[in-house]
Amino acid sequence: MPLIEVGTFTGYSALAIARGLPDDGRLLCCDVNEEWTAIGRQHWEKAGVASKIELRLAPALDTLRSLPRDEVYDLAFIDADKPNYPNYYEEVLARTRPNGVILVDHVLLMGEVVNPEANDEGTLAIRAFNDMVAADVRVDAAMLAISDGLTLARKR
Numbered sequence: 001m002p003l004i005e006v007g008t009f010t011g012y013s014a015l016a017i018a019r020g021l022p023d024d025g026r027l028l029c030c031d032v033n034e035e036w037t038a039i040g041r042q043h044w045e046k047a048g049v050a051s052k053i054e055l056r057l058a059p060a061l062d063t064l065r066s067l068p069r070d071e072v073y074d075l076a077f078i079d080a081d082k083p084n085y086p087n088y089y090e091e092v093l094a095r096t097r098p099n100g101v102i103l104v105d106h107v108l109l110m111g112e113v114v115n116p117e118a119n120d121e122g123t124l125a126i127r128a129f130n131d132m133v134a135a136d137v138r139v140d141a142a143m144l145a146i147s148d149g150l151t152l153a154r155k156r
């Protein structure tokens with residue numbers, strides 16, 4: 001049961017995901033920041049889930065593109081730099097099994113996605129990304145108003 005996380009920070013979401021995995025479950029974490037993810041590594045060890053997590057420190061797009069296309073994942077969680085969301089989504093979707101799920105965090109951007117005066121790079125990127133997912137016939141998607149907005153996309 002391989003899973004992917006794009007954006008790990010101090011390892012909190014990775015810890016939550018890994019704790020829910022069976023003994024043979026695996027989570028591939030992608031991040032660029034050694035200092036923040038080192039905090040995660042400590043807590044994964046303490047929680048007894050470190051053996052289920054592989055952390056790759058490199059731009060996530062490079063990591064995703066290096067994964068074989070026939071390596072299939074059950075679930076992905078995208079929570080990194082916003083302008084790359086469409087790229088992460090495409091790379092992850094290509095490697096998600098049918099009925100596998102892609103979760104995408106911060107899709108409401110504290111409501112800025114519906115503020116016509118908000119036009120910074122991140123907001124424009126998320127707005128375009130949300131439109132893209134809503135029109136994507138390869139998935140069934142729902143956007144949940146949990147915290148900062150969470151999209152669930154199930155691959156058809």
Ligand SMILES: C[S@@+](CC[C@H](N)C(=O)[O-])C[C@H]1O[C@@H](n2cnc3c(N)ncnc32)[C@H](O)[C@@H]1O
Nearest residue numbers: 007008009012013031032033059060079080081
């Ligand atoms: C919102 S935090 C992730 C939070 C984490 N998922 C959690 O909920 O505990 C975003 C992370 O994305 C990482 N990030 C930003 N740009 C990146 C890139 N190009 N490649 C990989 N990671 C990146 C940052 O280093 C940061 O740790």
